[in-house]
Amino acid sequence: MEYVKGKPYFSDVKDKTKGFSYxxxxxECDYLIVGGGIDGAITAYYFAQNNFDAVLIExxxxxxxxxxxxxxxxxxQLDEHANDLTAYFKKEEIVKIYYLGLKALDDxxxxxxxxxxxxxxxxxxxLIFTTKKSEVxxxxxxxxxxxNNNLNIxxxxxxxxxxxxxxxxxxxxxxGGAEFxxxxxxxxxxxxxxxxIRIFEHTExxxxxxxxxxxKVITNYGIEIKCKKIICTTGYNTELFTEKELCTKxxxxxxxxxxxxxxxxxxxxxxxxxSTPYHYMRLSDDNRLIIGGEDTLLRGDKIKxxxxxxxxxxxxxxxxxxxxxxxxxxxxxxxxxxxxxxxNNLSIVGTLEEDEGxxxxxxxxxNGILYSIYGAQNIVKLLKKEAVDxxxxxxxxxxxxx
Numbered sequence: 001m002e003y004v005k006g007k008p009y010f011s012d013v014k015d016k017t018k019g020f021s022y023x024x025x026x027x028e029c030d031y032l033i034v035g036g037g038i039d040g041a042i043t044a045y046y047f048a049q050n051n052f053d054a055v056l057i058e059x060x061x062x063x064x065x066x067x068x069x070x071x072x073x074x075x076x077q078l079d080e081h082a083n084d085l086t087a088y089f090k091k092e093e094i095v096k097i098y099y100l101g102l103k104a105l106d107d108x109x110x111x112x113x114x115x116x117x118x119x120x121x122x123x124x125x126x127l128i129f130t131t132k133k134s135e136v137x138x139x140x141x142x143x144x145x146x147x148n149n150n151l152n153i154x155x156x157x158x159x160x161x162x163x164x165x166x167x168x169x170x171x172x173x174x175x176g177g178a179e180f181x182x183x184x185x186x187x188x189x190x191x192x193x194x195x196x197i198r199i200f201e202h203t204e205x206x207x208x209x210x211x212x213x214x215x216k217v218i219t220n221y222g223i224e225i226k227c228k229k230i231i232c233t234t235g236y237n238t239e240l241f242t243e244k245e246l247c248t249k250x251x252x253x254x255x256x257x258x259x260x261x262x263x264x265x266x267x268x269x270x271x272x273x274x275s276t277p278y279h280y281m282r283l284s285d286d287n288r289l290i291i292g293g294e295d296t297l298l299r300g301d302k303i304k305x306x307x308x309x310x311x312x313x314x315x316x317x318x319x320x321x322x323x324x325x326x327x328x329x330x331x332x333x334x335x336x337x338x339x340x341x342x343x344n345n346l347s348i349v350g351t352l353e354e355d356e357g358x359x360x361x362x363x364x365x366x367n368g369i370l371y372s373i374y375g376a377q378n379i380v381k382l383l384k385k386e387a388v389d390x391x392x393x394x395x396x397x398x399x400x401x402x
Contacts, residue, residue, distance in 0.1 A: 001066045003236070003305045005113050006335030009256040009290065010183040013132075016195050017061070017187045018156065018194065022202040023219055026227040029198070030056040031383070032217060034205050034241075036062040038070065038182055039363045041189040043109055043112070043233050045374040048193040050384070055225060056197055061185040065234055069254060070369065071292060073270050073396035074124050075110065076101025078345040079366045081142040088344040090392070095149045096391050097346070104370035107377075109279070116360035118121035118270050119184035120285035124175040125267065129156075129170030130274040130324045136169040139274065142170040152176075161266055165322045167210070177270045179282055182369065205206030205240060208358075230358045231379065236338050242355075244350055247340035247364045248402040251303050253311040254292035255334035256284070257319075257326065264289060264323050279318055288294035289326070292317050294341055295339055308336050340364040349375035350382070358396050359383075371395070 031047060033040050036058025047054045078085065078101075082094045089097065105123075112121045136157075142154040152174040160166055190199065205225075207218040214228040217280055232241045236249055252376070263283065265271075271281040279293040310333045320326050332392045341364065348362040349371070359382070361375040375395065377386045393399075 002302045004069055004228070004335065004337045005305065005332055007290075008068040008183075008335045008337075009224060009254070009284075009333040010070070010072060010181050011064060012333070013181070013184065014185075015187070017183070018191060019338065020062070020194075020199045020201040022221065023057065023200040023225070024221065024222050025199070026224045026226075027055065030226040030228045031055070031231060032057070032215070032225055032229070033197075033233055035063055035124060035235060035351045036199070037233065037235055038063070038067040038186050038271065038369060039235065039361050041131065041186040041359050042235035042369075042372045043231055043376045044193045044199075045189045045381050047208060047252055048196040050380050051196070052380075054197050054384070055227070056199045057203040057205060057225070058199075058201050058218070059220070061177045061201055062190055062199075065289060066337045067186055068183050069335050071178065071252070071254075071280060071366070072179055072182050073272075073282055074106060074179065074269060074370055075173070075272075075367065076370070077126070077128065077173065077331065079347055082143055082145040084281065085345065086121075086242075091392070093391070097394070098146075098149070098151060100374055100389070100391060101175075101367055101370050105175075105372040107373050108178060108370075111189075113227060115188050118188055119180045121178065121180040121185070122268075123175055123326050124177050124179055124270050124291075125175060126173045126270040126272070127170050128191040128272045128274060129167040131166055131168055132274075133168060135274050139169040139171055145173050146171070146173075156191035163266070181285075194245075208240060210355070210357075227382065228357075229361045232360045233362065235362065236340060238360075241358055242352055242397075244352065244397070244401065246360075246362065246397060246401055247342055250295040250339045250341065251254070251298050251308075251336050252295045252337040252339035253308060253315060253316045254318040254333075254357050255319075255331045257289040258330045258332050260287050260289065260329065263287065264325075279315070281319070289323075291315050291317060298338065311336070315345065326333065340402075343400055344394060346395050347375065348397045349378060349392060350397055352397050
């Protein structure tokens with residue numbers, strides 16, 4: 001399956017992720033993490049924090065697949081508003097899920113404070129907005145829900161709009177998000193754990209054999225890894241572990257401008273419109289506009305180049321409509337990668353009934369990175385036979401999917 005097309009902005013850095021050799025001899029461990037994207041790196045970080053005997057394998061290079069073209073916008077809000085989420089949750093459960101996102105934001109903040117900020121991390125306010133009269137009541141209802149549940153937001157409209165672009169309504173979530181370079185964040189995590197976790201690149205799991213007390217995993221070079229448990233952090237490539245379809249796959253498109261002289265909006269909030277498909281915008285650390293979205297359903301196993309070019313043009317047009325000063329700006333990066341969703345908007349954490357020795361930590365949906373934090377923390381608890389968060393049942397892969 002093709003995961004990425006184009007030249008991702010986030011991995012175009014001088015300081016690349018440390019390289020690791022491929023596995024060339026049979027080994028044993030307690031826990032085998034399969035997948036070296038950001039989900040795997042986050043899982044490895046929490047395993048290292050708990051002194052677990054773990055190995056991480058990646059079939060390509062660490063952080064070079066979908067991690068390199070992730071949205072890099074971290075928000076506690078989901079892809080659907082609370083009123084729509086009542087199809088899957090009780091209202092009090094939706095509140096808990098919002099607060100799970102806020103806690104994960106705080107946990108990333110703690111990681112940055114521990115390891116240092118080498119990934120252009122910043123806490124940000126977020127804005128979801130609409131330019132359509134027909135959607136104003138929808139945002140008013142969402143704003144009331146958040147205010148009634150002590151979520152720190154401000155509702156804005158045409159009369160008190162603080163932004164230099166037109167909107168009819170919007171919700172500003174105070175400290176409701178964060179931004180960083182996901183590739184460099186993964187690099188930080190890997191450099192922190194590589195003395196505690198054994199890491200191998202260019203090492204693909206090709207066969208899983210169930211043993212009496214664990215598993216034997218065969219790699220692409222015929223090398224064997226014996227382990228007690230497996231943690232699947234392979235993103236969208238889960239066919240080796242289960243026949244169950246775990247998500248609906250889309251292609252998400254992104255363009256990144258040249259360095260701009262002036263800030264397009266003053267306080268660098270993370271922006272998202274209320275459209276379908278939606279668009280998100282943020283400013284990079286070196287003052288480039290990053291705009292993405294225009295998601296399309298993945299058909300087949302390859303990203304279509306002609307469609308991608310059309311989507312890049314649409315994104316540029318959308319950006320210029322919002323910010324006319326971009327008319328003559330060049331967009332130096334165009335790239336796209338896979339994005340996924342599930343029925344209830346949440347990612348995949350836990351085990352399937354068919355094999356409870358294989359754990360999944362798959363950051364699906366708009367909050368994928370935040371829920372990878374949540375997932376890794378709770379998988380650690382499951383492995384230590386400790387009490388887990390009571391919302392974890394909503395993330396189990398046994399639920400109705402995708």
